[in-house]
Amino acid sequence: KAGVTQTPRYLIKTRGQQVTLSCSPISGHRSVSWYQQTPGQGLQFLFEYFSETQRNKGNFPGRFSGRQFSNSRSEMNVSTLELGDSALYLCASSLGDRGGTDTQYFGPGTRLTVL
């Protein structure tokens, strides 16, 4: 079974631009979560989508948004980029069961550099 794929793997943008990152989950998985990873802040939860609906949200400004399509693929968008948005953005997919035993599997990440 194919793993989680993220595109693109690397991105370079300038301040003020916007960017869209894509994540394709493992086949059969309905939940997609996004994380931002930086050396100073570690892994920070952005949001989770399940069946095209945002189910959980972290503490990020409204410039960070996402969506999920009917095939469970997800995109996240960052508008008006700031230097501090430079990070590794990780996507994780899971079945999405709410019982607690749900396990997340991660993609390789998208490295975003803002100049």
Added chain:
Amino acid sequence: AQSVTQPDIHITVSEGASLELRCNYSYGATPYLFWYVQSPGQGLQLLLKYFSGDTLVQGIKGFEAEFKRSQSSFNLRKPSVHWSDAAEYFCAAKTSYDKVIFGPGTSLSVIP
């Protein structure tokens, strides 16, 4: 507030030596627990997970972890470290209907 702590920011061990990475959690009830490993520039790979039952959990790559309710700990161990184990290790926890909380990570260096 719910939290996961990893007391050791960086650990260095010699190849062939044993390894223990510490993880403590603070939750109202016992959460589900996970260990992930991340190689430089890569995503996170699941090493093992604990949901219930036997408190000693076996994972991939020769790792195991022991859940101790009395100490709110879920420490990761490996009897003999290989140079390829050098990476960042993350402990994580979640409860039903809640998001996953990750610890800050422990960076492991292996001396040949």
